[in-house]
Amino acid sequence: xxxxxxxxxxxxxxxxxxxxxxxxxxxxxxxxxxxxxxxxxxxxxxxxxxxxxxxxxxxxxxxxxxxxxxxxxxxxxxxxxxxxxxxxxxxxxxxxxxxxxxxx
Ligand code: SF4
Numbered sequence: 256x257x258x259x260x261x262x263x264x265x266x267x268x269x270x271x272x273x274x275x276x277x278x279x280x281x282x283x284x285x286x287x288x289x290x291x292x293x294x295x296x297x298x299x300x301x302x303x304x305x306x307x308x309x310x311x312x313x314x315x316x317x318x319x320x321x322x323x324x325x326x327x328x329x330x331x332x333x334x335x336x337x338x339x340x341x342x343x344x345x346x347x348x349x350x351x352x353x354x355x356x357x358x359x
């Protein structure tokens with residue numbers, strides 16, 4: 256994806272989240288099996304279904320929970336590209352966003 260396409264996609268995601276899209280932030284996957292189940296759900300989506308990806312991923316446009324978890328501390332976050340490198344997501348994200356696939 257070209258940088259300008261990534262910028263456009265980032266703005267689209269921002270708009271969806273700021274408009275109040277209800278996403279499945281819970282339950283947070285506590286085990287590998289639960290984590291893998293969410294990845295399976297994401298893989299089953301049509302490639303272009305961005306909204307469903309955000310919903311199933313449980314995206315928020317703010318830090319999340321009492322620990323204020325953020326993409327910035329997640330092992331999948333590419334800081335310089337502002338990108339989520341988890342293949343099932345593969346979307347641009349801001350450092351202070353979050354989703355329930357968060358891992359350190
Ligand atoms: S997996 Fe979720 S928390 Fe981690 S970088 Fe990707 S979107 Fe952010």
